[in-house]
Amino acid sequence: MLQGTGSDVGKSLLVAGLCRALTRQGLTVRPFKPQNMSNNAAVTVEGGEIGRAQALQARACGVPPSVHMNPVLLKPQTDVGSQVVVQGTVWGNASARDYTRLKPDLMPAVLDSFARLRAEADVVVVEGAGSASEVNLRAGDIANMGFAVATQTPVVLVGDIDRGGVLASLVGTWALLPAEDRTTLRGYVINKFRGDPSLFDPAVAMIAAHTAGLPCLGVAPWFDRARDLPAEDAVALEAPAAARAGAPLKVAVPRLSRIANFDDLDPLSAEPDVALSVIQPGQPLPGDLDLVLLPGSKATLADLAFFRAQGWDVDLLGHVRRGGAVLGVCAGYQMLGRTVADPDGIEGPPGSAEGLGLLDVDTVIGPTKTLRDGPLGYEMHMGVTQGPDAGRPWPGALAGIDGLAAKGAARADGRVLGCYLHGLLNRDATRAALLSGLRPGRETGPAFETRVEAALDALADHVVAHLNVPALLDLA
Structure with a gap:
């Protein structure tokens, strides 16, 4: 399970890359995200809906999307409330406070979907939601450590070095987690690195000293071709790339x-x-x-x-x-x-x-x-x-x-x-x-679906080159 030290650290992308890389090794792979919050959704083979990121991850595995890949989907409708979709079907609407009380009742559906995927796959690559260190939301959690502890799924933290403060976010996550949650942690990955990755080498020992020896399982550089893949969150639209100059x-x-x-x-x-x-x-x-x-x-x-x-x-x-x-x-x-x-x-x-x-x-x-x-x-x-x-x-x-x-x-x-x-x-x-x-x-432009497939293959190459994939497989 990949959990983030914060939102938008690149978990979805790394899961998609791992899914494609492991599938190319001949393994049967499935993606899983217990709870997602997104208004960017996809229709599944059963006629339900899941987060679009999980649909892309399913595509990376070469299989159609299923409701069991994202059993709980929250679709925000107001600043304080969301439509709740459970195993692909609209359950109803809930305020943030009401949903906090509802979460424990949704764990059986989450565990049911996870069991279905485990039964059909060699490897399930799980994605957390938001930040692993939101201990104020730990009670009844189904998205991060609550799920990991309930299923004894090993966890790898993902930190985003591009936004700064990655050492503090990793060590701070360790410091905030209760002892039971720490037992699931097996390592961490640094994502979105720009420049010479060897400059991060001294930080590895520093992080280990403050986290009981938590190992680094990869330093992944910035992946430029992410722009060729569908974005999961509307945050991608906050600061869009400049319009192509001179395009007619x-x-x-x-x-x-x-x-x-x-x-x-x-x-x-x-x-x-x-x-x-x-x-x-x-x-x-x-x-x-x-x-x-x-x-x-x-x-x-x-x-x-x-x-x-x-x-x-x-x-x-x-x-x-x-x-x-x-x-x-x-x-x-x-x-x-x-x-x-x-x-x-x-x-x-x-x-x-x-x-x-x-x-x-x-x-x-x-x-x-x-x-x-x-x-x-x-x-x-x-x-x-x-x-x-x-x-x-x-x-x-x-x-x-x-x-x-x-x-x-x-x-x-x-x-x-x-x-x-x-x-x-x-x-x-x-x-x-x-x-x-x-x-x-006008001349016909590029084949879009071919472009997406090429980007997924490039992402798999990127993951294999910069993450310790054999160590991740050993954890699984």
């Missing part, structure tokens, strides 16, 4: 407060002729865009109000008047319609609101969640959208893609499109058709 196609994505399933951005950012910008709150939508992509959200009404509070509704209308195109995905699609209603308070307080009025459709959010994967992408939404624009054929080459119109809506002039399909742009033909409609005659 300009695409902007408003950074919604509850943005969800933003992996739709990855294929666009990989296109060499696309300058993709994530517009942060308080910034206007640029006036020279070819396409505005309205992403998914975990709280449509709340983010519709947030969208208007930034003044983006005015910017978007100006963009459309200038002939710009708009694509709304999932909640973004719902926002583009005439009205959005949540009469039962599924995503927040009950209510309704006028939409952005760019598509002649209306949406009612209800208790039934649609979870469906297919050849064009996957659906993950609560709501039904109907109206004259629904089912209208999409423009240009998009019209030739079977089944696309049935999954969304199009304005009569073809400049405003909406659909419930996440992952639509992962398909090279669909992405090429959309972008060619914006810039006729």
